Amino acid sequence: xxxxxxxxxxxxxxxxxxxxxxxxxxxxxxxxxxxxxxxxxxxxxxxxxxxxxxxxxxxxxxxxxxxxxxxxxxxxxxxxxxxxxxxxxxxxxxxxxxxxxxxxxxxxxxxxxxxxxxxxxxxxxxxxxxxxxxxxxxxxxxxxxxxxxxxxxxxxxxxxxxxxxxxxxxxxxxxxxxxxxxxxxxxxxxxxxxxxxxxxxxxxxxxxxxxxxxxxxxxxxxxxxxxxxxxxxxxxxxxxxxxxxxxxxxxxxxxxxxxxxxxxxxxxxxxxxxxxxxxxxxxxxxxxxxxxxxxxxxxxxxxxxxxxxxxxxxxxxxxxxxxxxxxxxxxxxxxxxxx
Amino acid sequence: xxxxxxxxxxxxxxxxxxxxxxxxxxxxxxxxxxxxxxxxxxxxxxxxxxxxxxxxxxxxxxxxxxxxxxxxxxxxxxxxxxxxxxxxxxxxxxxxxxxxxxxxxxxxxxxxxxxxxxxxxxxxxxxxxxxxxxxxxxxxxxxxxxxxxxxxxxxxxxxxxxxxxxxxxxxxxxxxxxxxxxxxxxxxxxxxxxxxxxxxxxxxxxxxxxxxxxxxxxxxxxxxxxxxxxxxxxxxxxxxxxxxxxxxxxxxxxxxxxxxxxxxxxxxxxxxxxxxxxxxxxxxxxxxxxxxxxxxxxxxxxxxxxxxxxxxxxxxxxxxxxxxxxxxxxxxxxxxxxxxxxxxxxxxxxxxxxxxxxxxxxxxxxxxxxxxxxxxxxxxxxxxxxxxxxxxxxxxxxxxxxxxxxxxxxxxxxxxxxxxxxxxxxxxxxxxxxxxxxxxxxxxxxxxxxxxxxxxxxxxxxxxxxxxxxxxxxxxxxxxxxxxxxxxxxxxxxxxxxxxxxxxxxxxxxxxxxxxxxxxxxxxxxxxxxxxxxxxxxxxxxxxxxxxxxxxxxxxxxxxxxxxxxxx
Numbered sequence: 053x054x055x056x057x058x059x060x061x062x063x064x065x066x067x068x069x070x071x072x073x074x075x076x077x078x079x080x081x082x083x084x085x086x087x088x089x090x091x092x093x094x095x096x097x098x099x100x101x102x103x104x105x106x107x108x109x110x111x112x113x114x115x116x117x118x119x120x121x122x123x124x125x126x127x128x129x130x131x132x133x134x135x136x137x138x139x140x141x142x143x144x145x146x147x148x149x150x151x152x153x154x155x156x157x158x159x160x161x162x163x164x165x166x167x168x169x170x171x172x173x174x175x176x177x178x179x180x181x182x183x184x185x186x187x188x189x190x191x192x193x194x195x196x197x198x199x200x201x202x203x204x205x206x207x208x209x210x211x212x213x214x215x216x217x218x219x220x221x222x223x224x225x226x227x228x229x230x231x232x233x234x235x236x237x238x239x240x241x242x243x244x245x246x247x248x249x250x251x252x253x254x255x256x257x258x259x260x261x262x263x264x265x266x267x268x269x270x271x272x273x274x275x276x277x278x279x280x281x282x283x284x285x286x287x288x289x290x291x292x293x294x295x296x297x298x299x300x301x302x303x304x305x306x307x308x309x310x311x312x313x314x315x316x317x318x319x320x321x322x323x324x325x326x327x328x329x330x331x332x333x334x335x336x337x338x339x340x341x342x343x344x345x346x347x348x349x350x351x352x353x354x355x356x357x358x359x360x361x362x363x364x365x366x367x368x369x370x371x372x373x374x375x376x377x378x379x380x381x382x383x384x385x386x387x388x389x390x391x
Numbered sequence: 392x393x394x395x396x397x398x399x400x401x402x403x404x405x406x407x408x409x410x411x412x413x414x415x416x417x418x419x420x421x422x423x424x425x426x427x428x429x430x431x432x433x434x435x436x437x438x439x440x441x442x443x444x445x446x447x448x449x450x451x452x453x454x455x456x457x458x459x460x461x462x463x464x465x466x467x468x469x470x471x472x473x474x475x476x477x478x479x480x481x482x483x484x485x486x487x488x489x490x491x492x493x494x495x496x497x498x499x500x501x502x503x504x505x506x507x508x509x510x511x512x513x514x515x516x517x518x519x520x521x522x523x524x525x526x527x528x529x530x531x532x533x534x535x536x537x538x539x540x541x542x543x544x545x546x547x548x549x550x551x552x553x554x555x556x557x558x559x560x561x562x563x564x565x566x567x568x569x570x571x572x573x574x575x576x577x578x579x580x581x582x583x584x585x586x587x588x589x590x591x592x593x594x595x596x597x598x599x600x601x602x603x604x605x606x607x608x609x610x611x612x613x614x615x616x617x618x619x620x621x622x623x624x625x626x627x628x629x630x631x632x633x634x635x636x637x638x639x640x641x642x643x644x645x646x647x648x649x650x651x652x653x654x655x656x657x658x659x660x661x662x663x664x665x666x667x668x669x670x671x672x673x674x675x676x677x678x679x680x681x682x683x684x685x686x687x688x689x690x691x692x693x694x695x696x697x698x699x700x701x702x703x704x705x706x707x708x709x710x711x712x713x714x715x716x717x718x719x720x721x722x723x724x725x726x727x728x729x730x731x732x733x734x735x736x737x738x739x740x741x742x743x744x745x746x747x748x749x750x751x752x753x754x755x756x757x758x759x760x761x762x763x764x765x766x767x768x769x770x771x772x773x774x775x776x777x778x779x780x781x782x783x784x785x786x787x788x789x790x791x792x793x794x795x796x797x798x799x800x801x802x803x804x805x806x807x808x809x810x811x812x813x814x815x816x817x818x819x820x821x822x823x824x825x826x827x828x829x830x831x832x833x834x835x836x837x838x839x840x841x842x843x844x845x846x847x848x849x850x851x852x853x854x855x856x857x858x859x860x861x862x863x864x865x866x867x868x869x870x871x872x873x874x875x876x877x878x879x880x881x882x883x884x885x886x887x888x889x890x891x892x893x894x895x896x897x898x899x900x901x902x903x904x905x906x907x908x909x910x911x912x913x914x915x916x917x918x919x920x921x922x923x924x925x926x927x928x929x930x931x932x933x934x935x936x937x938x939x940x941x942x943x944x945x946x947x948x949x950x951x952x953x954x955x956x957x958x959x
Contacts, residue, residue, distance in 0.1 A: 057816050059802030060750040061404050061560065062724040065764075065809040067757050122756055167758035279763075295859070314562075328762040333776065384794050385633070385771040386645025 067166075071126030073277050077131055077268035078323065084264040088195045088257045089141050092204035096148055097136040099208075103149045104132035107156035115161065125167055131155050134174035134323060138316060138363070139181070140192050142207050147188055151177035171370045172330045178363040190359055192222045194248065195257030223255025224314045225359040226308060239303035244310070254313035262318040269322025278326040281338035286321040287312060289346020297354075305354070315360035316351060320345070324362065330370045337373075337380040345369045393593070396641040398634045400624040400770040402803045404560050404723070406599060409627070411563045411682050416571055418694050419681075419707060425467055425477050425493040425698035429454040431790040433534045435461035441491060442922035445472045448502035450675055451552040451607035453491050456522050458486065462535040463525045467677040467696035470495040475921040481701075481719060481736045485729025489921070493698070504673030508608045514540075514586050517670065524902030525676040525737070527767055530554060530565075530630070530659035531720060533738045536666060539656055540586045549654035550640050551589040553663055555596040556605060556623060556630030559721025562741040564680040565660050567692045569596065569603035572664060573610035582670060587656055591619065593639045594660075595631055598622040627723060628801040634770055646771075646797040647934060661740075662868040674779050681735060683708040685718070685743035701742070701786040702731035710744045718743040723802045757810035765804035765814060769799045775804040775814050782821035790821045798822075 071221050085093045108128040112119050135151045155173035163169040182189040193199075199207075230243040244250040251259045272278045294308040311317060316324070325331060332341040345365045352361025430436045436456030441447060446942055454464035470493045477487035509517045518537035528534045542548045553576075557565040567577060584592050594611075596604050607620045623629055623638050633644050644650045650657060661679065668674045677697060684690035686707035695704055701717060705762040718725040719739055727745070735742075743749075765775035781789035795818055804814045816925050920928070 056727060056750075056752065057813050058717065058724055058726060059721070059806050060725070060745070061806060062753060062811065063402070063404075063807050065807060066754065066811070067760060067809050070760075070762065070809050118755075123758070125757065127760075128796075137814055165758065167760045189786070255768075328760050333763045333766065333774070340805060381774065381793075382775055384797055386643040386648070386797075388643065 067125045067127065068269065070277055071130050073272065073275055074130050074323065075133060076125065077277075078137070078273045080264040080268045081137070081261055081319070082133075084261045085137070085141070087352075088261065089193065090199065090204055090207060091201050092141050093136070095205065095208055096139065096141055097133055097142070097219055099145050100132035100136040100139075100148050100152045101129055103152035104128040104135075104156050107153045108161075111157055111161035111165075115165070116167065122166060125166065125327075127162075128156055131173045131177075133159070133373075134319070135177045137146040137319060138174060138178045140189060142191065142193050142204065143188055144210050145208050146210075147181060147185060150184075151181050154180050167329055170373070171367055172324060172327050175324060175334060175363040175366045175370075179367060182358065182363070190225070195255075222315060222359055223249050223258060227310075228354070228359075230253060240306050241303070244306070254310050259313045264311040265318040269318070269326075272326075273320060279335070279338060280321065281335050282331060282342035283321045284324045285342025286325045286343075286346035286349075287317075287342075289343040290317055290347075290350045293347050293350045311350060311353075316362035317346075317349070320349065320366065322361040324366055325369075330366075330373065332373050332376050332379055332380070334380040334382055336382070337376045340376050340380065341369055344372070345372060393619055393639070394637055394641075395621070395623060397624075398629075398637045398770050399772050400768045400803060401628060401634075402768050402806050403626055404806065407561045407684070408566070408599065409711070411561070411684040412566060414689075414691045416567050416675060416680055416692045416694055417707070419699060419704060421468055421495050421499060421696070422496060422699045422703040422767075423495060424473075424700065424733075425470070425576045425696060425771045426490050426700055427453065427464060427467060427493065427698035428480055428488045428490045428734065428736060429464055430479070430488055431525075431697070431737045432462040432465060432534060433460070434458070434530070434538075436466050437461060437487070439473045439475050439491060439921050441466075441475065443472055443474050446470070447472055447493060448500055450502050450504065452523070452675075456535075459522075460535060460538055461522075462537075463523045464491075465525055465675040465677055466491070466493055467698050468493070469498055469500040472524050475923075478731045479733050481728065481733045482738060482945075483726040483729065485733075486500050490698075490734070492548075498538070505925060506673040509582060509670045510585065517582070517586060521666060521669060523675075524608055526662065526666050526669050527676070527737055527739065528659055529661035529665065529679055529737060530632075531724075531738050531740055533736075536658065536662055539651075540583065541651075542587050542656075543651045546652055547590040548587045548651065548653045548656065549591065550636075550656075550871045551580070551587055551592045552632075552636055552655060552657040553592065553594040553618075553660055553662040554630060554632065554657055555600075555607065556635050557600070558597060558625070558627045558630035559723055559725075559741070560627070561684050561743050562682050562721050562878070563684070564682045564692055566600045566603050567682075568661055568664060568680050568936050569600070570606045573603075573606040574614060575667045575752070576660045576664045577607070577610045577614050577616060577618065578671070579614060579665070579667035580658075581614075581665050583656075583658055583663060589654075589656070592616070594618055594620045595623045595629075595639050596620065597625040597634045599625040627803065628799070631770065631799060631801060633799070646769055673817055676737060679735075679737060679739070681739055682741040684713045684741070686711045686746040686749050687744045697735060699735045700731070701728055701733050701735065704735060705731075705742065705744065708744065711746065713748070714744045715747060716745045718745055718750075723806070724800065753780055753813070754811045756812050759810055759812060762809060764807045764809065765900065768803040768807050770801060770803065771799060773797060774775060775818075778821070779812060779814050779817050783816040785824070787821055787825050790818075791825065795821055795825075811873065840850060922945060 070363060082093065096135055105123065105128055109119060109123055110120050130229050132152055139148050139151060155177035158170050159173035159176035178338060226249050227243055230238055250256055253259055254262065269283060273280055291308040294311040296305045297305040325345050332338045348365035349361040350369060352358060352364050429439055436497045437454030437457055439454055441453045447453060447470060449466060449469045452463055453466050456463045473492045473494050475491050478490040479485055480488040507520065512612045518540055521537040522535060526536045529537060546739060552876050555565050555569050580592055594607055596607065604620055611618045611620055621639060630633055631640060636650060636657055637643055640655055642653050642655055644653055678694050679697065680692050681695045682692050687710045689708050691708065693707060705717060717728045719728050720726065720741055722743060759776050759779060761776055763776065769775055777794050778790050778793045798818050800815050800818065802815050
């Protein structure tokens, strides 16, 4: 007889299925992104995925872990997609390769591989590249840039000179720069009136990408892949700070809606702070983690030197996870009255 | 309608119950051989009362309760005892356990039964009868019921919960029992009510058993009781005692407390049934309803005699050819039977024929990704992934900080784990490591205490001896001085003799006390002996007695002589 252990039943779940659903939830955002910017987005996703899988296979081999089991779990692909979506879409190919390699080799495997990394690998990739290559990481093309696939291919692979037209800023950055240059004479209202950069409630075009991320995230929540705590905390963190400052001085501070649908806020809320490995695990911990990351992201993006603050905010909060978890342990069955 | 409460967590696996409830309870045929393990309940191992070659009648006591926390065992049918020996147990370890092997004679002849009117008896006597009838918790925990039937003096008993939830998938033995024998269950619950005197009696049944709910309601009405029969939401492990108590009363009994301390007690429906049969019909627990299901052609519930070997029982269901083994209990908390020779016991509520298609082997274990799915389904609201982490690291202190001993091993965490980690096994490992370390520590502490005590005693004896010598020297000196005064002599020499005797008696009493304490704490190797062994011991004792007397006499006369010499 075979000696097996109870329970003999198990739900039809696996790490792979979890990861595949996260990837599926990213698809609406990717679709809108591609529709706005062209196939370059898919190209970057392809580059990132290839680099990440290569790095994953290399490290697994090096550490003599079962290749098939771990290569197929989909976690490296999720990291790769998040990197591709966080990086500028027309960045040179090697930039995203550096990001992906660093994320998988250093941020993931040198810390022990799947499940062991204290920092979010995709955010590590973003932080490393924006610190090392700040100019390239800040070149965001305007969404109505009409370039063909051939031209995008040439840009990504560096055989064509980088045009100024393609090295614009994100709406978030544009607003910050304009307000700073205006030195008090420019108001948010006058800046966002520029219809070439700003749309209905946030950056032109980008607002729809963010909305698609929101929808994908809600689907993940509905599928119970993520809980509501971290996203709600994150959104509240941004909205609360943005709302307070906006109420205090609407001329100098954009409204909460603008902030929530700009930059990496929505991607961060549903796909970054919800990373189970590097995030908090207790319900209250998730709320605190999300809220603090959101608030910090807002502070960095508005008062700091970087165009967006999600990556740094999340990494700083990753450090605090063990402490937050320790102090937010929920009371157990039968011990509630005593707490 | 009573307000119901919720317990957190839980899972909803496919129940797989319909196939085995189609046919009524069948009576399993008498097997040629019955292997009745003596240890079928929590607590002390019953002492065997029969020996090889002896004839036994159906219902005859073959193992008597060893102490208060223990329960009697009876011959399930008439026949001849072939042996009282170690046989493979219905336990995952497959270790042998002392069992009475009975060759049945096919006549199934009862011994004389003694039905009693329990209401006319003192509660203490009722509990004794229940103990001697082998009534134990038949939900699977087999805790002796009479022990649970004493209310705490400090806390008033508020609710008596009768557990008919039966939350494990596949299992339907309680369902069928409630459908077919509801009245006896209600009468049994009445006994428990009379002994515990609770304010309310609540019968909880999962709402996927509407027939059982209806049958129980009808029985309650017919017997004119005021018990509440309540359908509770179907969610594993709603049938766990603490979960059902929570759902019905809102009380959460922590691991550190027993439920009577919170004014509530819980019994399984089958336990109530057997309690009634034991008192009103004088029938001890000889059989139980066992669900035979899974990979069989004819799933059904059988009333099977305890001690029926698994191989005889499973043929009743016609197992399919790809059957790879048999589980005892449900698929969530059960275990694989170690052998087809292992017998059905009081804890056997369900036998599931397993096959690779029915219970596919778990996919390879992956690292924990801290998704927290386990924490969400844990009915005791623990953090299984943290406990796993520390169990794996053998950081057992930390596992206790995360309340590993509150874990009821229900398996919900393993059920939902996307990384297919056998979490329950990690927790069992950690628990047994902690237990064995605590045992070792207790033993080391005891050894240390013994060592210190001995040092102290040596020290004391040394000083006492010195004092005695000094005294004797002084006395001798005084004697030399006062030889002429012979009248004082006897008084002076008698006093120290008396003091010595008192001391000796005190030491003997202390040794006796220590011996008794030791015996109370440690199981003696004279527990659970067979009749043959006990006979042998008695013979040896008999041979030794005259010799001992002789030695005692010798010793006495020697002592007398020496004391005489002393006096001279």
